[in-house]
Amino acid sequence: MKVMQLLPELNSGGVERGTLEIARALVAEGHESLVVSNGGRLVAQLEAEGSKHLTLAIHKKALSSLWQIRPLRQLIEQHQPDIVHVRSRVPAWLTHFALKGIPATRRPHLISTVHGFYSINRYSQIMTRAEKVIAVSDSVVKYITDNYKNCPAQDIVRIYRGIDPAAFPHGYQPSVQWLNQTFKDFPELENKFLLCLPGRITRLKGHETLIELVEKLQQHYPNLHAVVVGGADPKKAAYLKEMQDTIQSKGLTDKITFVGHRSDIREWLAFSDVVLSLSNQAETFGRTALEALSVGTPVIGWNRGGVAEILSQVYPQGLIAVDDHTALFNAVKQHLDEPQQVKPVTMFSLKEMCDQTLNLYKQVLK
Helix, strand or coil, rough: CCEEEEEECCCHHHHHHHHHHHHHHHCCCEEEEEECCCCCCHHHHHHHCCCEEEEEECCCHHHHHHHHHHHHHHHHHHHCCEEEEEHHHHHHHHHHHHHCCCCCCHHCEEEEEEECCCCCCCHHHHHHHHEEEEEEHHHHHHHHHCCCCCCCCEEEEECCCCCCCCCCCCCCCHHHHHHHHHHHHHHCCCCCEEEEEEEECHHHHHHHHHHHHHHHHCCCCCCCEEECCCCCHHHHHHHHHHHHHHHHHCCCCCCCEECCCCHHHHHHHHHCCCEECCCCCCCCCHHHHHHHHHHCCCCCCCCHHHHHHHHHHCCCEEEECCCHHHHHHHHHHHHHCCCCCCCCCCCCCHHHHHHHHHHHHHHHCC
């Protein structure tokens, strides 16, 4: 098979990671893998792993992007992929128009993946106009069936995102060097019960809830400490400052540590005693929650979206009613009073995701 995946850019994020994972799986099975994007820092890795990258400015939500329809059509005609797999709305629209100009007999098969709960409108509907529409969780299947009646249920295929269990092994512990360096950088973390809130600094991730939780718990548990793992975009500097002011005004400066953007997320998840998932909006999948559970760290999160699907299968005692702050307090308190065990995770593997996706490609070609 020859498969061409299209996405805006190759910098970082779930869509990008998924694209690289499928590209790698295609190459491993002896298929040809092409990726079209505006480029980015992951291109070198993609090419080193055996795929071909074609650079095209298909990343801008602007009318000027329409100039890319003809060059995209030329790329498709030149490379003649069997399958074109779109992973984002601008590339999906450009592909839609590019394919219209190719005679039906020469057109590749079209597959899309719905990675997000996009705003509901005609612009987003394009993601549901493909021969097969991959949804990354049951929550996404429901989002499509509720909002896009044009998409027949039999054309929606749920394929969970997956992680490599070898990269997040059960019972993983950070190295002595890592611990020494961390205690040197953040001495306040030593001998503490650590609550971890991973994710970028945005209003969506539930930092206010964390601050309120720490304020309530620290009166009863002086050894409790919260750590926020994630960077703040320059645009979010004001929000970060606002949070730090709140923390200071509540006298919690020595109870909450911001460690910024990290590439050693596995270490932080394994090092923490409990990981929290407190997003104000449902997440389509919840990869970080899965990574934490995979290494054996309990996760407590709101009962919605993809995180709820993972918790209900892997660690149901971590599920709490959405925005129920008393239930959150009680759940964390229970973990403080009595350490909980997480069983090894046997589902949501990267191999399953790749196998199911490649099988779908083969089925469409039949």
